[in-house]
Amino acid sequence: MRIVVTGGRGDLGGRVVRELQARGHDPVPASRRTGVDLATGDGLDAVLEGADAVVHAASSQTRPQSVDVAGARRVAETLQRLRSPAHVVSISIVGCDLVPYPYYRAKVDSERALEDAGVAATVVRATQFHSLAAFFASAGRVGPLSFAIGDMRVQPVDIDWVAQRLCDHATGPAPSGCRRATDLAGPTAYTAREVADLLATHDGRSVPRIVRVPPFLPVLKGFSQGAILPDPDAEIGGRTFEEWLASQPVPLPRRFHSPT
Template sequence: MRVVVAGASGDLGSRVARQVADRGHEVVPASRRTGVDLVSGDGLRETLEGADAVVNCADDPSRGDWVTVYGARRLADAAAAQGVHLVHISIVGIDDHPLTYYRRKLRAEQGIAAAGGPATVLRATQFHSLAAFFAQKLSVGPLTATIGEMAFQPVDTDWVAERLADLALGPRPTAYLRATDVAGPDVLTIGEIETLLRAHRGASAPHVVRLPPLGRTLRAFAERRNVPTPGEAQTGGRSFAEWVAAGEH
């Protein structure tokens, strides 16, 4: 099969490209480095010619709607016009979450559905690296802050890349399809995440300070809207503790 990977120069996209190539299939990297621009559409039609599937890992939150929303829709329209199966990565829990970036990801899904072509959307929880970033940003010295009951169910990036490759190389849907959400094996509080990070450095567990959720966005995280309901997501990949032990943070 011939699989185009949009955003192939990024962390997730490069892992998807390796997964597809390692299984003996042709990979076509698509990014601005290779002359493909999702915002302008430059190079998109030519790159999709002869492709069986395209995996969209392209994103740039710093550019607002341009890549996350409009770029995804432009790719979906181009894929639909050429009958190419689009596989798109999204985020668990965005249906009722006020975070601006999550609202954009939801609009991207809606645009893909409206394009009318064969498409599969895979929602994943936050990657291990992002969960670690949040915990470290909420920590100062021996103190770690938590907002209400805030928690994550972080997932291994390599495992998500495997699932995206599975979908791209698997049966082609006839229309828009939501695949089963994916998540890591453990639900962890901010305090538990920071404890694992500090233990790897040989430091003692932090003193956790609980703060009230102020505003709609913090309340959504405090209510764990970013964590899937038990049994609703497929779980797998390395645990956060295993990822930390591997020294990848």
């Protein structure tokens, strides 16, 4: 199958490309580095011509409306103009409709763009990747203290496993319209203290003292009340946070990796 992967040079998209190659398919990375600009639509006609499926993994924390939302809309519109039956598989976030955070709202808008377009599409929501959970825990530590939002817990998921499941959907049967697949989540939910303790042990540092930040804003309340945790019927898989952390360098780099 010829499968176009938006954000195919990024962290998640690159893993999707490699997994598709390992399965014997023909993945085509689509990003500005390959001449495709989702914000303007440049290059989309050429790259989508003859595609059997599209994995929309492109995302931007700073420009989500231009990349996540407009990208999904332009992909759908281009497929319709080409009269292509290609199946669009789009990554989203568990709880994005419950937390009024701009990036999460953009994910909801991206889902609606595909639904409104009427193309064959599968939306796959996943919890936060292990690297993001680690980044927030590291960013929240200041000296001997670590700041936590209320009673917030996270159930991070292995990015490699998510990439595999996206490939499963892209190479499987296409739906007749837009559908939402079963949510994806990692095996274990962690409190802020548990993540902070695991990171401290990994880095060989002292365990920090947790300082609870009251969730006084709507976004913080959503996080604290468990909006980003998966429902009981979510699909569970991939490495645990501990297993992922054991494969990382010491000390863990204190930087954020965008999924795309």
